[in-house]
Amino acid sequence: MAIVDQMDHTIVISIVYDGAPRAGKTTSVRALGRSFGREVYTPEEQDGRTVYFDWLEHIGGRFDGAPIRCQVISVPGQQHWLHRRAHFLERADVVVFVGDTSAAAWAETAEQLRDLRARLDARDGPPVGIVFQANRRDASDAIPLDLVCARLASERMAVIESVAVEGIGVREAFVFAVRLALDRVREEQRRGTLPRGRSGPAGEELLEVLRGLEPAPAIEAAPSTTSAHALATPPRLPSSNAPSGLVWPPVEGRIVLHEAMTNQSVLQLQQQGESWFAFEGVFQIHSSSDAVFLDVDAGRAELIAWARLHAAAQPLLSRRRCLVLAETGDGKSRLWQIVRKESSLRNLLGDGDGDAQDVARRLANASRLLAEAQALCANRALPLCCTLDTIGVSELNQPVYVGLVGDAILETPPRISAEAVAKDLAALVRDRPLDRRAEVRDALSRVHRKEFGPERGAHIGELLTELLA
Amino acid sequence: MASEKQIQETFDRVAADLPGFIAASLVDLESGMTLGARSLRADFDLTAASAYNSELVKQKQKVMKALKLQTSLEDIILTLGDQIHMIKLITPTAFVYLAADRSVANLAIVRNAIAKHAGELG
Numbered sequence A: 001m002a003i004v005d006q007m008d009h010t011i012v013i014s015i016v017y018d019g020a021p022r023a024g025k026t027t028s029v030r031a032l033g034r035s036f037g038r039e040v041y042t043p044e045e046q047d048g049r050t051v052y053f054d055w056l057e058h059i060g061g062r063f064d065g066a067p068i069r070c071q072v073i074s075v076p077g078q079q080h081w082l083h084r085r086a087h088f089l090e091r092a093d094v095v096v097f098v099g100d101t102s103a104a105a106w107a108e109t110a111e112q113l114r115d116l117r118a119r120l121d122a123r124d125g126p127p128v129g130i131v132f133q134a135n136r137r138d139a140s141d142a143i144p145l146d147l148v149c150a151r152l153a154s155e156r157m158a159v160i161e162s163v164a165v166e167g168i169g170v171r172e173a174f175v176f177a178v179r180l181a182l183d184r185v186r187e188e189q190r191r192g193t194l195p196r197g198r199s200g201p202a203g204e205e206l207l208e209v210l211r212g213l214e215p216a217p218a219i220e221a222a223p224s225t226t227s228a229h230a231l232a233t234p235p236r237l238p239s240s241n242a243p244s245g246l247v248w249p250p251v252e253g254r255i256v257l258h259e260a261m262t263n264q265s266v267l268q269l270q271q272q273g274e275s276w277f278a279f280e281g282v283f284q285i286h287s288s289s290d291a292v293f294l295d296v297d298a299g300r301a302e303l304i305a306w307a308r309l310h311a312a313a314q315p316l317l318s319r320r321r322c323l324v325l326a327e328t329g330d331g332k333s334r335l336w337q338i339v340r341k342e343s344s345l346r347n348l349l350g351d352g353d354g355d356a357q358d359v360a361r362r363l364a365n366a367s368r369l370l371a372e373a374q375a376l377c378a379n380r381a382l383p384l385c386c387t388l389d390t391i392g393v394s395e396l397n398q399p400v401y402v403g404l405v406g407d408a409i410l411e412t413p414p415r416i417s418a419e420a421v422a423k424d425l426a427a428l429v430r431d432r433p434l435d436r437r438a439e440v441r442d443a444l445s446r447v448h449r450k451e452f453g454p455e456r457g458a459h460i461g462e463l464l465t466e467l468l469a
Numbered sequence B: 001m002a003s004e005k006q007i008q009e010t011f012d013r014v015a016a017d018l019p020g021f022i023a024a025s026l027v028d029l030e031s032g033m034t035l036g037a038r039s040l041r042a043d044f045d046l047t048a049a050s051a052y053n054s055e056l057v058k059q060k061q062k063v064m065k066a067l068k069l070q071t072s073l074e075d076i077i078l079t080l081g082d083q084i085h086m087i088k089l090i091t092p093t094a095f096v097y098l099a100a101d102r103s104v105a106n107l108a109i110v111r112n113a114i115a116k117h118a119g120e121l122g
Helices: A025-036 A079-089 A103-121 A145-151 A170-191 A203-212 A252-261 A296-313 A345-349 A356-380 A418-430 A434-446 A455-467 B004-017 B046-066 B107-118
Strands: A003-005 A010-018 A054-063 A066-074 A094-100 A129-135 A158-161 A270-272 A275-278 A283-287 A321-327 A333-340 A391-393 A399-401 B021-028 B034-039 B075-079 B083-091 B094-101
Touching: A010 A025, A010 A054, A010 A079, A010 A170, A025 A054, A025 A066, A025 A094, A025 A170, A054 A170, A054 A203, A066 A170, A079 A103, A094 A103, A094 A170, A103 A129, A103 A275, A129 A145, A129 A170, A145 A158, A145 A418, A158 A170, A252 A283, A252 A321, A252 A333, A296 A321, A296 A333, A296 B004, A296 B021, A345 A356, A345 A391, A345 A418, A356 A391, A356 A399, A356 A418, A356 A434, A356 A455, A418 A434, A418 A455, A434 A455, B004 B021, B004 B034, B004 B107, B021 B046, B034 B046, B046 B075, B046 B083, B046 B094, B075 B107, B083 B107, B094 B107
Parallel strands: A010 A066, A010 A094, A094 A129, A129 A158
Antiparallel strands: A003 A010, A054 A066, A270 A275, A275 A283, A283 A333, A321 A333, A391 A399, B021 B034, B021 B094, B075 B083, B083 B094
């Protein structure tokens, strides 16, 4: 928490780096340290992961004439060290949330962010700002930035892109965070609640404090391979005999449920944040952290809400899917979403190999399918995120939504720009040799505009050709 | 909206008032999901019937829209060889679907029984 240190007359602020495991918190703080020419203090690591914290102190800038002392701390991301993370979050003046924005990691990022928001909202005093440091922008499956922003639209936070391993965007995120922290300090000052005294412990002293807070004496006893996934008990999967009225769609849904649960032994439930997934086998099975209900009526109300949204989206949704409200075995109910796996456009496009003419046609077709899917969503106000990973193709060459319907369904539908789609498509051939890219670009210029789909599709085609130049 | 238990209790009262009662359900129109149901026959698949009847209601509403009829759909009555099926819209998003034995009940009794208890379901 911010304090006016009466020893050296500095304003001390606490900037906490939070995020899911391996999102790039330590990398960000170390990159920041390098940019300030300072060492980062890390008491202990296990398999390259932070166990206690990473610590960096930097004095720079002034606030009402007083020097600003920034105490930068990154917290351990693993569930096992949750109490350590909580300790720092309770004292943060601002949080830089390092979010892995690759498509594969988004679910975990979103879960961790939800948890962070809940913790910060529960705190007293002026609100604690969050800077979303959108990391891993260099990942091949990085979610387009405007889509990331759309998903975070309701979260009241600034978004700054970064590639922490290269130090890109890290300092910008930090500078913005300092501004937010100082806004909070000013508000505390206005309320007359800004404390004065001696700032809290730093470095090794802080480690001792933290050790003193440990619930168990054997701090080092945790095996290095322990993960949150191993500690949590997977929930009971839904039964194919779920009662009538608890499965949607009422008839076909039961068939899907039966098929998915026929061979439960191959289903390996995995935890991502507080959600549970099973991606192995033929089905994707998902249940989010807030999908557990103490009373069945509340669960049923949620099931109906989701069923209505699915029913409205049926023209675009793949057919082989269902929702089921199932008993957890301890008197509660859990809502599950089960979707039979179907190829997405990304799967169908492959890595851009093959005849250039063929690749160009496939890109044009993907552009058309995405444009048509997005147009359908816009016309019907369907809050589905249409991307290369969530859209597939039907036997009639029409777009089909093959992904899991995300929690974002309850929010405003995101609108993905033509630029973002073109960028995503271009990424498929961007890494190919120059002459190969030129071949594809030439082939693209020969594809008739109409093949790129509606007006927006043609625009995507033009942008794509430019991006490959 | 009434809870599932309250819906079932209402249908128990409908069954008590209606000789020949076979089954009834309160159905969410948009999704076809049953919000509550009561059946006296184990072989009567009320879940499937409710889902398919929600399509029937939606199709009828489309017909009305196509004909530019400036009115609302109140109920649909289907007369089978041995049963009477009645669909009664309770709210714009939910309807009651009821099946009764035609040899015991008649249309007036069915209508009356539903009308008497419909208010408890809205």
